[in-house]
Amino acid sequence: MGKITLYHFTSEMHYQSIQSLGYLANNGDVPITGTGGFKALWLTSNPDPNAQKWEHSTGKNGLRFEIEFEDDDPGLAKWSDLTRVFHMTQNWQSSLRTAGGDPDDWYVYVEHVKLGSHIKVEYMDKLLKEKEVTDE
Numbered sequence: 860m861g862k863i864t865l866y867h868f869t870s871e872m873h874y875q876s877i878q879s880l881g882y883l884a885n886n887g888d889v890p891i892t893g894t895g896g897f898k899a900l901w902l903t904s905n906p907d908p909n910a911q912k913w914e915h916s917t918g919k920n921g922l923r924f925e926i927e928f929e930d931d932d933p934g935l936a937k938w939s940d941l942t943r944v945f946h947m948t949q950n951w952q953s954s955l956r957t958a959g960g961d962p963d964d965w966y967v968y969v970e971h972v973k974l975g976s977h978i979k980v981e982y983m984d985k986l987l988k989e990k991e992v993t994d995e
Contacts, residue, residue: 938965
């Protein structure tokens with residue numbers, strides 16, 4: 860049993876409600892067809908906010924949660940496994956890839972993630988500004 864670090868991106872405006880709740884809610888849309896799906900927390904193994912294509916169009920790239928999971932957590936599923944379980948068509952998978960980036964990086968978590976020491980929160984505008992200064 861090991862650990863895996865995954866990331867969840869969201870809008871800065873959601874941070875106050877996340878803090879009030881005390882957890883990251885599992886209420887993201889996980890589309891398994893063009894008309895249906897289920898609710899879960901979207902995650903990625905890629906920490907780069909620019910790799911999350913849909914995040915730019917939705918404004919959900921201002922805040923990054925870095926979360927450490929047990930790699931055998933039963934609530935955690937790799938996207939590629941879900942494509943097989945739900946028999947997603949190649950056309951649908953291609954549409955999601957075009958809209959969202961690299962599905963090899965994607966995971967979903969079907970439970971809420973309680974805030975705690977296993978989570979690090981970062982404001983992307985601050986990180987990007989720091990990167991610009993160090994790159995000069």
